[in-house]
Each structure stands twice: as C-alpha cells, then as structure tokens.
Amino acid sequence: MYPNALKITGHYNDNELELFQQETTERILLKDETLLHQGQVAKSVYFLIEGAVYQSLSQSTVNYNIIDLHLKNEWFFNAESFISQHPSNHDIVAFKQSVILELSIESIHYLVGKSISFLQLNRILTNGSSSAYLFDNMLNPLQKYQFIIDNKRDLIQMYPLKMIASYLKITPETLSRIRNKLVKNIS
Numbered sequence: 001m002y003p004n005a006l007k008i009t010g011h012y013n014d015n016e017l018e019l020f021q022q023e024t025t026e027r028i029l030l031k032d033e034t035l036l037h038q039g040q041v042a043k044s045v046y047f048l049i050e051g052a053v054y055q056s057l058s059q060s061t062v063n064y065n066i067i068d069l070h071l072k073n074e075w076f077f078n079a080e081s082f083i084s085q086h087p088s089n090h091d092i093v094a095f096k097q098s099v100i101l102e103l104s105i106e107s108i109h110y111l112v113g114k115s116i117s118f119l120q121l122n123r124i125l126t127n128g129s130s131s132a133y134l135f136d137n138m139l140n141p142l143q144k145y146q147f148i149i150d151n152k153r154d155l156i157q158m159y160p161l162k163m164i165a166s167y168l169k170i171t172p173e174t175l176s177r178i179r180n181k182l183v184k185n186i187s
Contacts, residue, residue: 004047004073005020005024005047005049005075005101006020008073008075008123009075009120009121009123009124010117010120010121010123011117011120012117012118012120013117015115016115016117016118019111019114019115020103020111020118023103023104023107023110023111024047024101024102024103024107025101025102026049026099026100026101026102027099027100027101027102028097028098028099028100029051029053029094029097029098029099029100030094030097031094031095031096031097032093032094033093033094034091034092034093034094035053035092035093035094035100036078036081036088036091036092037088037091038057038087038088038089038090038091039087039088040081040087040088041081041085041086041087041088042077042078042081042082042088043082043104043105043106044077044082044102044103044104044105045075045076045077045082045102045103045108045124046075046076046077046092046100046101046102046103047073047074047075047076047100047101047103048070048071048072048073048074048075048076048098048099048100049072049073049098049099049100049101050072050098050099051072051094051095051096051097051098051099051100052069052070052071052072052094052095052096052098052158052159053070053076053092053093053094053095053098053100054066054067054068054069054070054092054093054095054159054163055067055068055069055070055076055078055090055091055092055093056090056091056093057089057090057091064162064163064166065166066163066166066167067090067167068167069095069152069155069158069159069163069164069167071152071154071155071158075124076092077092077124078090078092079125082105082125083125095158095159095163103121108121141168141170141174141175141178142178142181144168144169144170145168145175145178145179145182148164148168149182155167161175161176161179
C-alpha cells in the first residue's frame with residue numbers, strides 16, 4: 001500500500017512490505033495542526049503522502065522562522081530530538097491538510113529485529129534535509145535559491161515566498177531581488 005515510502009530507503013520483499021504496513025499508522029493532519037510541539041520528544045519519523053508540512057521555531061504566521069519545508073513523498077522528522085531523545089526546540093506543523101505515515105521508534109526496532117533489510121531505514125536518518133546542504137556549504141542567497149529551483153522546485157509552488165525566504169535565511173526583499181535578477185537573466 002505504501003511502497004513509495006520504502007522504495008526511497010531501499011529494496012524490500014513482499015513480506016517486508018506487509019510488515020512495514022502493519023507497523024505504520026496513516027494519519028490526516030488538518031491545516032495548521034501541530035504534529036510535534038516544542039518541548040515534546042520526537043518518537044516517530046513520518047512519510048508525507050499528500051500535502052505540505054514545515055518545521056519552525058515559531059508557529060506564528062506573522063514571523064516565520066522556518067527550519068525545513070517538506071513536500072509529498074518525503075520522509076521528515078525532528079532529527080535532533082529523535083536521535084538524542086531530548087525535547088524538541090521547534091514545531092512540526094501541517095501547512096495544509098496532509099496525509100502522513102507515522103513510524104515509531106519502537107516499530108523501527110521491531111522491524112529491524114524481524115529483518116535486517118529494515119536497516120535500510122537508516123537512510124531516513126542519514127539523508128537529512130536539503131537545509132543541511134544549504135547551510136553547510138555557506139551558499140550566498142542566489143545560490144540558495146538556485147538550489148531550490150534545481151532540487152526542490154515544487155517548494156516554490158507550494159509555499160508563500162515569505163516562508164521560502166525564512167527557510168533560506170534571507171529577507172523577503174532579498175528573495176524578491178534574486179527572483180527579479182533571474183527573470184532578467186532569462187530574458
């Protein structure tokens with residue numbers, strides 16, 4: 001039923017797919033519903049089937065402080081809290097109504113105990129997010145936006161520019177200048 005979620009992490013046989021399906025929970029998140037609150041410990045990883053989810057230091061729609069933006073067919077989780085089992089320092093929130101799969105840490109351990117093939121789920125932890133690339137490589141604002149265009153173009157259609165600017169750690173005005181510059185370079 002959810003082969004895309006596993007296909008991203010590796011190769012599994014039919015029995016393993018069935019085991020995975022038994023251990024995951026499908027959930028519907030309403031727009032603006034918080035999946036993980038600041039102060040809670042992350043106990044699960046999630047696969048976004050439909051919709052859009054973001055991670056933010058503040059859920060205020062006035063002043064976004066975006067950590068990450070997620071689109072369908074992506075695994076996401078609060079890495080720091082999940083790995084350390086310490087309270088989260090940010091929220092995970094549904095930007096729009098979303099359908100997710102939830103896989104708890106207990107279920108991951110159970111699956112690995114049933115089949116070593118599930119060790120491939122470690123790719124969820126090691127793939128990280130595109131934000132790691134953006135900030136580990138000290139890109140300038142134009143390079144950051146170009147990375148989004150080249151690798152996650154759907155973010156531009158899904159999220160408002162104010163959220164994208166916050167994610168890129170630039171002002172909305174800087175993002176506007178970059179977009180205008182790119183349009184002029186194309187013409």
